[in-house]
Amino acid sequence: xxxxxxxxxxxxxxxxxxxxxxxxxxxxxxxxxxxxxxxxxxxxxxxxxxxxxxxxxxxxxxxxxxxxxxxxxxxxxxxxxxxxxxxxxxxxxxxxxxxxxxxxxxxxxxxxxxxxxxxxxxxxxxxxxxxxxxxxxxxxxxxxxxxxxxxxxxxxxxxxxxxxxxxxxxxxxxxxxxxxxxxxxxxxxxxxxxxxxxxxxxxxxxxxxxxxxxxxxxxxxxxxxxxxxxxxxxxxxxxxxxxxxxxxxxxxxxxxxxxxxxxxxxxxxxxxxxxxxxxxxxxxxxxxxxxxxxxxxxxxxxxxxxxxxxxxxxxxxxxxxxxxxxxxxxxxxxxxxxxxxxxxxxxxxxxxxxxxxxxxxxxxxxxxxxxxxxxxxxxxxxxxxxxxxxxxxxxxxxxxxxxxxxxxxxxxxxxxxxxxxxxxxxxxxxxxxxxxxxxxxxxxxxxxxxxxxxxxxxxxxxxxxxxxxxxxxxxxxxxx
Numbered sequence: 001x002x003x004x005x006x007x008x009x010x011x012x013x014x015x016x017x018x019x020x021x022x023x024x025x026x027x028x029x030x031x032x033x034x035x036x037x038x039x040x041x042x043x044x045x046x047x048x049x050x051x052x053x054x055x056x057x058x059x060x061x062x063x064x065x066x067x068x069x070x071x072x073x074x075x076x077x078x079x080x081x082x083x084x085x086x087x088x089x090x091x092x093x094x095x096x097x098x099x100x101x102x103x104x105x106x107x108x109x110x111x112x113x114x115x116x117x118x119x120x121x122x123x124x125x126x127x128x129x130x131x132x133x134x135x136x137x138x139x140x141x142x143x144x145x146x147x148x149x150x151x152x153x154x155x156x157x158x159x160x161x162x163x164x165x166x167x168x169x170x171x172x173x174x175x176x177x178x179x180x181x182x183x184x185x186x187x188x189x190x191x192x193x194x195x196x197x198x199x200x201x202x203x204x205x206x207x208x209x210x211x212x213x214x215x216x217x218x219x220x221x222x223x224x225x226x227x228x229x230x231x232x233x234x235x236x237x238x239x240x241x242x243x244x245x246x247x248x249x250x251x252x253x254x255x256x257x258x259x260x261x262x263x264x265x266x267x268x269x270x271x272x273x274x275x276x277x278x279x280x281x282x283x284x285x286x287x288x289x290x291x292x293x294x295x296x297x298x299x300x301x302x303x304x305x306x307x308x309x310x311x312x313x314x315x316x317x318x319x320x321x322x323x324x325x326x327x328x329x330x331x332x333x334x335x336x337x338x339x340x341x342x343x344x345x346x347x348x349x350x351x352x353x354x355x356x357x358x359x360x361x362x363x364x365x366x367x368x369x370x371x372x373x374x375x376x377x378x379x380x381x382x383x384x385x386x387x388x389x390x391x392x393x394x395x396x397x398x399x400x401x402x403x404x405x406x407x408x409x410x411x412x413x414x415x416x417x418x419x420x421x422x423x424x425x426x427x428x429x430x431x432x433x434x435x436x437x438x439x440x441x442x443x444x445x446x447x448x449x450x451x452x453x454x455x456x457x458x459x460x461x462x463x464x465x466x467x468x469x470x471x472x473x474x475x476x477x478x479x480x
Contacts (some may be wrong), residue, residue: 001388003211005204005207005208005211006208006211006212006374008016008135008376009204009205009208009266009325009435011077011102012078012101012102012135012137012144012253013144013146013151013190013208014146014148014149015048015077015078015101015148015149015151016048016049016075016077016394017048017049017050017051017074017075017076017077018037018041018046018049018050018051018076018077018078018079018080018151019047019050019051019052019053019072019076019078019079019080019100020034020035020050020051020052020053020079020082021034021053021079021080021082021083021091022034022035022053022071022080022081022082022083022106023035023037023052023053023054023057023060023061023065023082024054024057024060025054025057025059025060025065028219028349028465032106032142032153032154033082033106033426034052034080034082034091034106035060035061036153036154036155037080037082037106037143037152037153038050038052038060038061038063039061039154039155039298039465040145040151040152040153040154040157040233041150041151041152042061042155042297042309043152043156043157043159044147044150044151044152044159045150045159046149046150046151047142047149047150047445048077048339049074051063051064051065051066051072051076052064052065052066053065053066053068053069053072054066054067055067055069061413068094069091069095069098069100070094070097070098072098074319075099076095076098076101077100077101077102077244078098078100078101078102078103078104079095079100079102079104080103080104080106080143081103081104081106081107082106082107083107084107084109085107085108085109085110085118085121088105088107088121088125088139089121089124089125089128092125092128092129092132093128093132095129095132095134096132096133097128097129097132097292097386099132099133100133100134100172101135102132102133102134102137103135103136103137104128104137104138104141104143104144105136105138105139105140105141105144105195106138106139106141106143106153107138107139107140108139108195109139109140109470110122110125110139110140110196110198111196111198112140112195112196112453118329122139122198122323123138125198126199127196129199130199133330134198134199134326135199135200136199136254137192137194137195137197137199137200138194138196138197138198139195139196139289140195140196141169141193141194141195141196141258142169142171142174142175142193142195142379143171143192143193143441144190144192144193145157145174145178145188145190145191145192146189146190146191147159147160147161147187147188148214149161152169153175153193154175156410157175157178158178158182158187158188158406160182160187160260161187161188161214162186162187162188162189163189163192163214163215163216163217163221163299164181164186164187164188164210164215164216164218164219164295164299165188165189165190165209165215165217165354166178166188166190166191166192166216166218166219166220166221166223167192167194167202167209167218167219167220167221167222167377168191168192168193168194168220168221169193169194169197169202169221169222169223169224169249170193170194170221170223170249171193171195171225173221173288174193174221176288176381177191177219177274177288177291177292178191178287180289180292180331181292181295181296183443184292184293184296184443184453185293185296185299185300185447185448186292186296186299186358187213189212189215189216190204190208190209190212190214190215197220197226201225201226201227201230201454202220202222202225202226202231203225203230203231203233203234204433206218206220206231206235206238206244207234207235209238209242210234210237210238210241210242215242216242216298216299217242217243217244217245217295217298217299218238218242218244218245218290219244219245219246219247219295219394220244220245220246220247221246221247221249221291222246222248222249222365223248223249224273226414230246232276232279232280234400235280235281235282236279236280236281236409238283239280239281239473240281240474240477241297243283243298243470244280244281244282244467245282245283245285245291245294245295245298246282246283246284246285247275247285247286247287247288247290247291247435248270248273248284254267258288263386265274268433281470281473281474281477283466283469283470289428289455289459289464290459290462290466291343292435293435293454293455293459293463293464294467296452297383297424297452297464297466298467300450300451301422301423301424301452301467301468302422303467303468303471303474304386304422304467304468304471305385305421305471306384306385306468307330307332307385307464307465307468308331308332308333308334308383308384308385308386308389309326309332309333309384309385309386309387309388309461309464310333310336310357310358310359310378310381310386310387311323311326311329311333311357311387311388311390312356312358312359312362312365312387312388312389312390312392313359313362313389313390313392313426319354319358319359319360320358322358322388322390322461323358324455325457325458325461326388329458329461329462329464329465330465330468331461331464331468333357334357334383334384335356335357335383336355336356336357336377336381336384337382337383339353340376340377340378340380340383341355341356342383343373344359344361344374344377347364347367347370347373348361348364348370349364357383357384358371359374362392363442366408368407368411368414371411371415372414372415372418374415375415375416375418376418378419378421379418379419379420379421381432385421385422386421386422386423386424386464387419387421387422387423387424388424388426388457388459388460388461388464389412389423389424389425389426390426390428391408391412391425391426391427391428391442392428393405393409393427393438393439393442394430394432394434394435394436394438394439398399405438405442406445409442409445409446412425412446412451413446413449414465416451422452422464422467423451423452423453424453424460424463424464425446425451425452425453425454425455425460426453426454426455426456426457426459426460427439427442427443427446427453427454427455427457428456428457429455
């Protein structure tokens with residue numbers, strides 16, 4: 001995989017200047033549009049020059065406006081189209097004359113409509129751009145979010161620079177991914193909504209992220225691929241160095257039909273998709289939450305040395321059902337070593353407790369000395385590779401108030417350092433508003449100290465299984 005794509009696309013993610021055609025001197029009332037791209041760049045302290053383009057306005061958002069792209073005195077790296085599709089050919093002709101490097105077509109109404117004249121218009125537009133040396137993102141997409149480069153399609157997007165990349169055919173899901181990911185501790189390097197991908201395609205951006213030193217893990221939402229062979233070849237090279245987590249839309253007959261009208265994509269065979277993902281080492285997920293939590297786990301957890309998991313925090317039937325859930329995800333819940341069991345019995349009461357695994361001993365663990373000793377035993381136990389710790393944080397708060405809850409979170413943090421194996425904390429939903437507030441606070445505190453926290457035990461088990469799947473893929477690749 002050569003680095004030519006880095007040289008080409010660096011000036012897209014880090015442009016020296018941006019022009020927005022279709023910006024307005026009036027507030028439009030829409031969440032997204034020409035002005036939102038300018039507002040996003042201003043919010044993220046874009047270091048270059050911003051040029052709104054409007055036929056009559058003198059200024060927009062305090063920036064000097066120009067009647068045409070041809071009136072801008074400087075070279076232009078990136079032009080964003082937020083204009084009706086009926087005028088795009090004229091505007092593209094001017095971009096070619098201006099020798100613009102990149103055009104982002106926020107404008108929709110092309111091949112995704114299924115109308116022959118609109119399909120033809122898209123082909124003419126892309127042909128004109130290619131002949132003129134202009135690369136195109138889209139059409140029908142939100143475009144780029146790169147906090148380091150100062151690019152955003154909304155002023156609400158976070159300014160923190162991170163290491164997670166994301167590629168999406170859906171602009172809406174790209175926005176949801178950023179919002180949800182931020183709430184659960186993710187921060188981002190580059191996010192691309194590429195829509196119809198009539199010129200620059202998913203595998204082009206994937207090649208870039210594969211070589212981008214600032215991107216450590218990558219997520220993708222896909223509906224259909226214009227060049228599946230190129231995508232999987234790129235993915236195969238990428239996954240040997242970085243994890244790629246993918247959510248495929250259009251898995252059902254109805255969903256497949258919907259993808260065509262959304263981004264002019266053909267979803268393709270689900271069986272072929274699953275087979276290719278397995279060969280390429282792509283981790284398949286089936287929801288936005290699973291995508292987010294799998295990527296947060298890659299940031300916060302070492303890859304597992306196996307699937308043998310200790311379960312802590314259940315009681316009675318809860319321990320039984322958690323064991324079932326874990327093993328249905330391909331994990332194993334083995335009996336602890338005899339040494340661990342004997343040591344635990346020295347401080348865990350026989351009545352109402354279990355120390356074989358799953359571990360039903362929560363009351364005992366409120367003593368920090370006992371908790372740390374338990375972490376030491378699990379660390380040294382050859383039968384255990386990881387720990388899933390289901391925590392009743394709302395109950396802790398009810399029993400002892402905020403001080404008690406803070407102490408419990410600190411105890412967990414200290415225990416993680418002692419354990420030296422992956423620890424996944426499951427913060428189960430509660431039935432009260434107060435309980436959910438406490439749970440949200442616990443999530444944030446765990447994110448701050450680098451602990452992987454999850455909204456449920458099933459999600460924690462699923463994510464641990466995903467990490468193990470990737471580890472086995474890497475081991476097989478290294479053994480070749």
